[in-house]
Amino acid sequence: MNKVAIIGGGAAGLMAAITASLSGAAVDLYEQNSKVGKKILASGNGRCNIINANSSSSDYFGQHSHFADYALSQLPFAEFEKFCLSIGLLLETKGDGRAYPLSNEAKSVVLALETYAKERGITFLTDATVMTVEKTDGQFVITAEKSKKAYPKVLIATGSEAAPQLGGNGDGYAFAKHFGHTIEPT
Ligand SMILES: Cc1cc2nc3c(=O)[nH]c(=O)nc-3n(C[C@H](O)[C@H](O)[C@H](O)COP(=O)(O)OP(=O)(O)OC[C@H]3O[C@@H](n4cnc5c(N)ncnc54)[C@H](O)[C@@H]3O)c2cc1C
Missing domain, CATH: 3.50.50.60 (FAD/NAD(P)-binding domain)
Incomplete structure (x- = not known):
């Protein structure tokens, strides 16, 4: 292995x-x-704005937008949401695309990732x-x-x-x- x-x-x-x-x-x-x-x-004022449903490489700083394109293509929003669900982390997406854990608590994110x-x-x-x-x-x-x-x-x-x-x-x-x-x- x-x-x-x-x-x-x-x-x-x-x-x-x-x-x-x-x-x-x-x-x-x-x-x-x-x-x-x-x-x-500490992220998102303790709520963790974990992802944005509408993000694209143009939202990122830096000269290498192809890296952001690649990263986003490897784990698009829908796939990420599915992954979160599979580890017991339910998300809530706001009208502007910002997504938070449904619990509104960043500690749910840490707990889900650590437990899994x-x-x-x-x-x-x-x-x-x-x-x-x-x-x-x-x-x-x-x-x-x-x-x-x-x-x-x-x-x-x-x-x-x-x-x-x-x-x-x-x-x-x-x-x-x-x-x-x-x-x-x-
Ligand atoms: C106040 C605040 C609010 C934020 N809010 C948001 C938000 O709502 N949404 C969002 O997307 N982003 C947010 N961010 C940004 C986001 O938190 C970071 O981009 C993200 O957490 C970075 O993750 P990372 O794993 O790259 O780095 P880190 O989280 O910094 O992880 C690196 C880890 O490596 C460990 N480490 C360092 N050196 C060593 C070593 N030599 N040996 C062993 N371990 C080591 C550190 O202790 C640390 O735990 C926020 C950031 C801050 C500070």
Whole structure:
């Protein structure tokens, strides 16, 4: 079985972990906070405006609209809504397209994603800050606070530097740079 390490347990990391698991991978999710999804809890004034039914790539900043096009085509609104329903998360879409959990509480989103991920056997490593990622013998060696483990694949989902009180930092940029990636200025 493919092993994958996901660094970061925010919205992106949780969805990536679930997606990797659905494609048959054994997933370890590293999160520096004691709980996953802290930024989700703060989103939409605690209600989490989870998606917009009318969004298109023209709504996104940046020079690479094809990335937004690709991402949106991979998970269009209707598919996303279906996925949410399958994990027990009912959505309510307002007249302007903004969608929120029917409960009106962002914690429903975290609970649904976390519960489903755990049901799928994803291992949650919390209080586990990843300090370094090194490539040795074709494997990515992840050194976290209390562990050191090698994986054939690693996905960086550490988010941006926004809202540092919720876990935002530049760690992901440093990991990516270390492997020769270029960081586009935000
Ligand atoms: C106040 C506020 C309101 C918002 N409202 C909305 C909204 O209503 N709708 C919307 O779509 N968006 C909203 N956003 C934006 C949205 O919350 C973010 O775009 C989204 O949560 C980013 O998810 P992410 O997984 O990319 O990053 P994050 O949520 O930042 O997740 C990254 C995770 O990685 C962890 N991490 C970082 N470094 C390490 C490390 N070295 N080792 C282990 N773990 C690490 C962090 O602790 C964090 O949990 C809002 C943002 C804020 C701050």
